[in-house]
Amino acid sequence: MKVxxxxxxxxxxxxxxxxxxxxxxxxxLKVFHHPLNLKRFLTGFFLTRPQREFKFSSVLRKKxxxxxxxxxxxxxxxxxxxxxxxxCTKSVYLEGLxxxxxxxxxxxxxxxxxxxxxxxxxxxxxxxxxxxxSLSNFALYRGEVYLIxxxxxxxxxxxxxxxxxxxxxxxxxxxxKHGYKVNPEKVLELxxxxxxxxxxxxxxxxxxxxxxxxxxxxxxxxxx
Numbered sequence: 001m002k003v004x005x006x007x008x009x010x011x012x013x014x015x016x017x018x019x020x021x022x023x024x025x026x027x028x029l030k031v032f033h034h035p036l037n038l039k040r041f042l043t044g045f046f047l048t049r050p051q052r053e054f055k056f057s058s059v060l061r062k063k064x065x066x067x068x069x070x071x072x073x074x075x076x077x078x079x080x081x082x083x084x085x086x087x088c089t090k091s092v093y094l095e096g097l098x099x100x101x102x103x104x105x106x107x108x109x110x111x112x113x114x115x116x117x118x119x120x121x122x123x124x125x126x127x128x129x130x131x132x133x134s135l136s137n138f139a140l141y142r143g144e145v146y147l148i149x150x151x152x153x154x155x156x157x158x159x160x161x162x163x164x165x166x167x168x169x170x171x172x173x174x175x176x177k178h179g180y181k182v183n184p185e186k187v188l189e190l191x192x193x194x195x196x197x198x199x200x201x202x203x204x205x206x207x208x209x210x211x212x213x214x215x216x217x218x219x220x221x222x223x224x
Contacts, residue, residue, distance in 0.1 A: 014149075018093060028068070028091040032151070048075055049151040050087040056128075056153040057091070063126060066119070066146045068094060094141050099148070101135035104178055112138075113175065113182075114190055115145040120171055121194030124164035128153055133171040135178060161197045169207055176215045184208050184220050 002022040009016045013033055020026040032049045047055070050073035057070035068091045075087040100116060103109050116138040123130065130137060132152040139146045156163045168191055175182060188208065192200055205220065212219040 026093040027071075028093045029088055030091065031088045032086055048087060050075055050089050052153060053089045053149075053151040056150045060123075060128075060147070060150070060153070065122070066141075066144050067150060068092065068146065068148060070150070094146075097139050097141045097146070097148075099136045100138045100140065100145070101178060103140060104135070104180060109180075112140055112145055113180070114186075116171075117187060117190045118194055119145055119147055120168060121191045123147065123153075124161075124167065124195045127155055127158045129156055129164055129167040131167075133167050134174040161195075161200065164195065165200070165204060165207070168204070169211055172208065173211060173215075176211070176217060181217065184212060 004020045006018040006020075007015065008018055008028075015031045015033070017029040017031070018026050019029050030053070054070045054073040057067055060067045061069060070089050070091045073087060073089045100109075100112055103112060116135075119138065120130070120133060130147065130149075130152045131154060132149060137147065137149045137152065139148050172182060172187065184205075188201065188204055192204070209219045
């Protein structure tokens with residue numbers, strides 16, 4: 001059976017391939033490389049990156065999140081027994097998926113960015129964070145913003161919001177690093193509409209103002 005393999009990207013931690021067997025629909029193969037240090041290599045004792053991607057694809061899809069469908073995973077094992085933080089996942093191939101950082105400057109980017117804020121807030125409301133919340137880990141597929149690279153998803157303690165607030169601020173920081181000028185009032189309105197917390201507005205207003213000052217960006221209006 002003939003097989004066609006197309007490399008889509010190659011990074012320090014992962015590589016992605018479109019794999020097509022003759023007469024069958026293509027699938028996306030994501031390969032997780034060896035971490036650079038022993039500690040990360042051995043975190044597979046708990047839950048490996050391929051396992052996390054597979055698990056949270058299922059968990060989030062059941063909650064109606066727009067995420068890729070990961071159908072299986074494989075792990076590398078020491079002595080054939082002990083799993084380590086290396087392996088691969090097989091996912092349904094999403095033709096035309098475009099990371100949001102590739103859409104900066106497009107006429108509809110503001111809409112996509114706002115959808116990403118709302119999606120991140122929904123994730124936080126459900127008790128999860130994405131440890132690499134960045135424009136490159138949100139993507140446009142058939143007019144809808146998806147959350148991708150699900151090995152970065154982790155569950156957090158639901159009663160304390162601070163890890164989720166930091167996650168939100170890290171995302172905004174990544175957006176600012178790309179040179180996009182955010183509207184802080186609108187960003188907070190969108191985020192807190194989905195993820196409400198008693199002191200959230202006051203806390204995040206302060207932290208977001210400080211972030212904007214560090215980046216030399218205009219902050220909140222005086223009337224806010």
